[in-house]
Amino acid sequence: MAIALNTKLAEGVQKAAAEAGLAVVNGQESAGFNGIPTEKYTLALVSAPEGHTFTLELSAGFDITAANIAPAVRAYLLESAKRLTNPRPDVFVTLGGLPVSFTNWQWPFHLSVSGADTYVVHGGATLEDGKTAADQYLKAKVSASMTVTFAEVVAAPEQPFAEGFIYNAVRKILDQGQMELTKSGGNRQVVPVTTRYYSAKQGKFIFNDTTAQQRADYLLSKIYWLSGVLGGGAPVWIADPRDAQYLNTTVEELKKTAESLAGEGILKLDPKFEYASSTEPLMAHHAEYEHHLQDALDFTRPTFNEEMRAGHTNM
Incomplete structure (x- = not known):
């Protein structure tokens, strides 16, 4: 030490x-x-x-x-x-099928220098597809913000209290196509964390209302990317409370879902139902997961100027 x-x-x-x-x-x-x-x-x-x-x-x-x-x-x-x-502890998968690493976050939150009544924390998100050269990575510079009023529901504006819901908010924004990943990273893109992500009545964050099928698809996508593509088949922790929050479910439900999938032979599960690894049947769906990734990427790209990009303009 x-x-x-x-x-x-x-x-x-x-x-x-x-x-x-x-x-x-x-x-x-x-x-x-x-x-x-x-x-x-x-x-x-x-x-x-x-x-x-x-x-x-x-x-x-x-x-x-x-x-x-x-x-x-x-x-x-x-x-x-x-x-x-995990083979890649810094990588999380979105519902849309994007494996994204979170790096260079500067904690804690600080008051916005723009004078707005908000707390801000900066960091980065990078697409990790296992094949793109480092100098060609698609990434985004992120400025996650929360209002001073909303900050009252957070015990402290420090990393242990905010990292989970900030990363989940970034995943949610990517799912909504409201953040673009580019080779340069571009300007900082704002990720607002507001009361729409928090239920005061239930006292918890809610990012997605998912079905059993969506949760199963999510776990398979996570194992495909983190174990199969990025981890060389090594086991991945599937009982992650951060994923449970993102999917609005429980760790126990995730474990039950993984047990069911293991019964189908599409993933390998440890005896405690906490770690899973990829299988040949899962990796045989390579084309499907690549297609999901491309669709999710396309959804994040602005389309308003596609005609101009192609040179089709009257100007």
């Missing part, structure tokens, strides 16, 4: 990480997008210190041991530890 910080936050992060089966590989002082001091940590599984890592960035002085904060931080780290066992 090469942590270089000697702060109360660093002590708390090390303790919380250890309880989740994680090791702090590195810790350093940093700064958020607006220059506010932060502490940035690189974490890895204790059981695989040379394997995958993820970055945790928190406001300097943030008290993760507070009674209203510690349980959520613990849950976040436990989930993160599970994702680190």
